[in-house]
Amino acid sequence: xxxxxxxxxxxxxxxxxxxxxxxxxxxxxxxxxxxxxxxxxxxxxxxxxxxxxxxxxxxxxxxxxxxxxxxxxxxxxxxxxxxxxxxxxxxxxxxxxxxxxxxxxxxxxxxxxxxxxxxxx
Amino acid sequence: xxxxxxxxxxxxxxxxxxxxxxxxxxxxxxxxxxxxxxxxxxxxxxxxxxxxxxxxxxxxxxxxxxxxxxxxxxxxxxxxxxxxxxxxxxxxxxxxxxxxxxxxxxxx
Numbered sequence: 505x506x507x508x509x510x511x512x513x514x515x516x517x518x519x520x521x522x523x524x525x526x527x528x529x530x531x532x533x534x535x536x537x538x539x540x541x542x543x544x545x546x547x548x549x550x551x552x553x554x555x556x557x558x559x560x561x562x563x564x565x566x567x568x569x570x571x572x573x574x575x576x577x578x579x580x581x582x583x584x585x586x587x588x589x590x591x592x593x594x595x596x597x598x599x600x601x602x603x604x605x606x607x608x609x610x611x612x613x614x615x616x617x618x619x620x621x622x623x624x625x
Numbered sequence: 626x627x628x629x630x631x632x633x634x635x636x637x638x639x640x641x642x643x644x645x646x647x648x649x650x651x652x653x654x655x656x657x658x659x660x661x662x663x664x665x666x667x668x669x670x671x672x673x674x675x676x677x678x679x680x681x682x683x684x685x686x687x688x689x690x691x692x693x694x695x696x697x698x699x700x701x702x703x704x705x706x707x708x709x710x711x712x713x714x715x716x717x718x719x720x721x722x723x724x725x726x727x728x729x730x731x732x733x
Contacts, residue, residue, distance in 0.1 A: 547726075548711060548724050548725065548726040548727050549660070549668065549711055549713070549724040549727070550724065551721070551722035551724070563720070565721075599667060599668070601668075604670075604673070606673075606674060608717065609656040609674065609715055609717075610715055611658040611670065611673050611713060611715070612658075612660075612668075612670070612713075613670040613673070613679065614667070614669070614670070615667040615668050615669070616667060617666070617667045618667060
């Protein structure tokens, strides 16, 4: 059974840093690209970042480019999101989700249960 | 940027049919995916590529997509179907992933 478990969330002051982790199990982690997404309180889902199966390619939403860094350790079946210079608008539940694709299109399946990040002074 | 529009809420009587719309310019030319999210839980894929159901998703969930509107249909809605439902497309022109704002489904 595919399982993704996020951790590392918490309360952090604006301008500080935080690193999220996503532990994967139940599938061959090194074969799949993985995403980070987020959902601010009471708002819709937002894609944040994507990393290729081998970690060589990374993609970011404009809202986090230059501040967030996605990485992975395939030997540990773990995905990371290093978040620097955090802002109040980064407050959200952060999810990791596995890449799913067919043809030229792709989507998110499955998702982890999420970890809450609150940026507040 | 590409925008997706969903109604904030939809109500349906127990056992009846709920239709959740997702509007976007020429959305019929794109593939639409739908996610169900219950309070405090992770999103779950219920429809992908407009009409396909992942394994384990009941066949009362179906999807369609044409013109400027994609629709998720729940036939014979059950109390356990109460959730937020979000549509999503991948904009191949920009490489961006776009979500609708979500629709809260209430089963009366």
